[in-house]
Amino acid sequence: MARWVERARVVNAGDGWHEHPTQALLDCFTVRQVLAERKGAAPEELGIACFEGLRVLIVGDVRHSRVARSQVLAYSALGARVTLASPGSLLPPSLEGWPVEVAADFDEALNDADVVSLLRLQAERGSGSFVPSLREYTAGWGLTARRVARLRDDAIVTHPGPMVRGVEIASDVADLPRTVVTQQVANGVAVRMAILFLLLGGELPGVAEVPAVA
Amino acid sequence: MHEQEVTLVVRGGSVVGPDGLTRADVAVGGGRVVGLADSIDPPKGATVLDAGGCLVGPGLVDLHTHLRQPGREEAETIETGARAAALGGYTAVVAMPNTEPPIDSAGVVREILDLADGCAAEVAVSGAITLGRAGRALAPMGELAALGVTLFTDDGAGVQDGALMRRALDYAKGLGVTLAQHCEDSCLADGGAMHEGEWSSRLGIPGMPAAAEEAMVARDIALVRLTGAPVHFLHLSTAGSVDLVRLAKAEGLAVTAEAAPHHMLLTHAQVAGYDPVFKVNPPLRTDEDVAAVVAGLCDGTIDAVATDHAPHAPEAKDVPFDQAPPGMLGLQTALPIAWEVLSPRLGPERVFALMSAQPAAIARLTATDPRPSGHSAQGGPVERGAAANLCVFDPAATTLVEPGRLASRSRNTPYAGRTFQGAVRHTVLRGEPVVIDAVAQR
Numbered sequence: 001m002a003r004w005v006e007r008a009r010v011v012n013a014g015d016g017w018h019e020h021p022t023q024a025l026l027d028c029f030t031v032r033q034v035l036a037e038r039k040g041a042a043p044e045e046l047g048i049a050c051f052e053g054l055r056v057l058i059v060g061d062v063r064h065s066r067v068a069r070s071q072v073l074a075y076s077a078l079g080a081r082v083t084l085a086s087p088g089s090l091l092p093p094s095l096e097g098w099p100v101e102v103a104a105d106f107d108e109a110l111n112d113a114d115v116v117s118l119l120r121l122q123a124e125r126g127s128g129s130f131v132p133s134l135r136e137y138t139a140g141w142g143l144t145a146r147r148v149a150r151l152r153d154d155a156i157v158t159h160p161g162p163m164v165r166g167v168e169i170a171s172d173v174a175d176l177p178r179t180v181v182t183q184q185v186a187n188g189v190a191v192r193m194a195i196l197f198l199l200l201g202g203e204l205p206g207v208a209e210v211p212a213v214a
Numbered sequence: 215m216h217e218q219e220v221t222l223v224v225r226g227g228s229v230v231g232p233d234g235l236t237r238a239d240v241a242v243g244g245g246r247v248v249g250l251a252d253s254i255d256p257p258k259g260a261t262v263l264d265a266g267g268c269l270v271g272p273g274l275v276d277l278h279t280h281l282r283q284p285g286r287e288e289a290e291t292i293e294t295g296a297r298a299a300a301l302g303g304y305t306a307v308v309a310m311p312n313t314e315p316p317i318d319s320a321g322v323v324r325e326i327l328d329l330a331d332g333c334a335a336e337v338a339v340s341g342a343i344t345l346g347r348a349g350r351a352l353a354p355m356g357e358l359a360a361l362g363v364t365l366f367t368d369d370g371a372g373v374q375d376g377a378l379m380r381r382a383l384d385y386a387k388g389l390g391v392t393l394a395q396h397c398e399d400s401c402l403a404d405g406g407a408m409h410e411g412e413w414s415s416r417l418g419i420p421g422m423p424a425a426a427e428e429a430m431v432a433r434d435i436a437l438v439r440l441t442g443a444p445v446h447f448l449h450l451s452t453a454g455s456v457d458l459v460r461l462a463k464a465e466g467l468a469v470t471a472e473a474a475p476h477h478m479l480l481t482h483a484q485v486a487g488y489d490p491v492f493k494v495n496p497p498l499r500t501d502e503d504v505a506a507v508v509a510g511l512c513d514g515t516i517d518a519v520a521t522d523h524a525p526h527a528p529e530a531k532d533v534p535f536d537q538a539p540p541g542m543l544g545l546q547t548a549l550p551i552a553w554e555v556l557s558p559r560l561g562p563e564r565v566f567a568l569m570s571a572q573p574a575a576i577a578r579l580t581a582t583d584p585r586p587s588g589h590s591a592q593g594g595p596v597e598r599g600a601a602a603n604l605c606v607f608d609p610a611a612t613t614l615v616e617p618g619r620l621a622s623r624s625r626n627t628p629y630a631g632r633t634f635q636g637a638v639r640h641t642v643l644r645g646e647p648v649v650i651d652a653v654a655q656r
Binding site: 015016019094099 | 242410411412418419421423536
């Protein structure tokens, strides 16, 4: 779109199955915030080094998810290792060019994940028919209390919301301290304010001016 | 019998025959070629078309043109589509039946034939296989065949029901017609808006897999084997489809196939900018598919280049990618593209055969086929006594594609701003120059 509008700055606020870059930015922001808090450091002190080698496991309906597409790009650009875990019918038909691995076994993959990013099963996009039933989906791919037990103590669980409790995430798992959904929501406001501020011409010390699209 | 008066002389060109080029002037009179010679002095009053350095071939025949009339006159009319055809070197086009109403009754066939009278290219009418192209009951094929309809297709969709397709093939036997299939299993295609693969996955656009096309190609090959009736495969776009047709031909089955210029040139990577001008059905596919389509044209697996000229008005086409109708203009760019892609590998006689003699044979428009009144034999060869349908092509010139200057009512060309080698210079229809120096005369 930016190609057709002169001197415009276009923010993608989420389009179709394609991308949702502000969500990916706020997810990364939140993960860094949590890591910094644990170290007693300010997030900006960590820079992007805290993402180097971080194991991010994206779980669920990647096929229809604009969030997943942006997360894959954002996390891998920051140096994280991204793994997808999904029933075959909910993976994109091709992963050529994607800097990701696909987990052979979801439960195994949980063992060494640093960040588990859950995705909503998008029933409104017809995802329902891509799996036999929600019950079977939850049994195979839901983050249940039993599966959470596999996670390392410091593993973080994210979800772009809205969550479907009892489907991709068990209700009590959604309320664990490691599940940072409310922090994501709060950061969503801040990150999007920052994006608008910068794109509207605001200046921050140490932040280069955002180039206008020619 | 007295000598026919010469009214037109095409001077200085090389005539494209079935076996190669012959330097010759072409004299035309009474709608026919009356003489071929090294040098012909035009009689007083005759029109002279300069063809220095040009190829003088038989007028091109397009097996696959959407003229949109009746029903979508804001996108194209028979008059404007025929003009675009003439400017592209075509002297005949086959009008596809997905009009509104569709071409499934004698009345619509007659209306189109009436509207086409006096246009810049002959319009052969194809009919729907099923009533309303709905895929449920047979259209009156016999009644339409009696009006000169020789090609039947539900194009825009394939006939999904295998038993109905089989019945149509059985019924068509003895009518002297060919059934043509838009190969797409609609369940497998499942609302896809582009080729399913690397780019659809990256862009988040629902895809249709190559298997959706190949499954129906395979089914129809089995039905040709079962019924013995011929099937023409429209716009093949995948390597797998080309392989299937190659095997069917090796088996001796009565199958023919066409490919569209955009499937010889463009790939799904073009969709990266979400520009709906690149949305087409079958969709633009991979580099490997493009190479397979070109290889199929070169080795004879694919018999014809067909445009799938599909005009859409800007208000319909300039919408979000998944909402836009599929289709792109093709008539005025087909020969330069075919020339650019194929002439490094095929002689000019083969390029013209793919665009004239072979499609004319598939649509049964040749000198040996019965033609409706007012229509002439198509597909050449350019020889004494033949109908004077000519395409004069200058391989040294170039074609710059400027959407605003195309003859079509629509602007949805995927080649805006591109330049191709070679340009159509003149077109002669039944002895009348309908295009002179790239300017339409009708």
